Amino acid sequence: MIEISKLTKTYDRGTKALKDVNITIDDGEFVFITGRSGSGKSTLIKILLKEVEPTSGRVVVNDMDLRKMPRRYVPKYRRRLGVVFQDFRLLKDKTVYENVAFAQRVIGESSRTIRESVPQMLKMVGLSSKYKFFPHQLSGGEQQRVAIARALINRPEILLADEPTGNLDPHNAMEIMGLLEKINRRGTTVIVVTHSHEIVDLMKKRVITIDRGMVVCDEEESGYHYED
């Protein structure tokens, strides 16, 4: 569960990126966060990842108060969140298999666990036949599937996806959305930041709209009111 209350972020130069934001996201929810460029979406994600410190307010993720979290615990905390970005961020000189396996190696999983779990995860994202390919040999949609497999391999409770379809054509974008929905059905909380009106309208999920740092709309099934 994520509980955000009275969250404010003012950057050093005085930009108020978030103002009195209150959001509760229950376990197992699928939520879109949307809003025009500069509205504060990425700031919110960075605060959840503990990459940016709030100016004031409270953020509790799975019973952990981020403000009170000791610095040494932050890497472990981040591993409990899966993260996917617009630009995939794959390791270019590693194969599909190795990109996913690497995320397990860094936390010290045994070779046996890796040999079992990576093929299962590649099957889940529909990439079993391309496990030996390098990122440059894959389409954008396929690269994003690898990134999703990597984000999920350590079984995070929450998946944060920041514009996951921003670099994809509409067909691939909808395929990725279908995959995120499948992941959500298996129990992972999924939070997707997107600009795309089409995706938000089609998916019929909860939509939180941020405008100039404030939550202006939070509705089930597409309460989507801003103009670009």
Ligand SMILES: Nc1ncnc2c1ncn2[C@@H]1O[C@H](COP(=O)(O)OP(=O)(O)OP(=O)(O)O)[C@@H](O)[C@H]1O
């Ligand atoms: N490190 C920073 N220092 C100062 N101001 C910042 C910093 N990061 C973001 N901002 C400002 O905070 C505001 C919100 O930015 P943020 O990146 O959170 O918006 P966004 O909704 O994610 O935008 P986009 O959709 O374009 O990614 C903007 O006015 C931006 O210029």
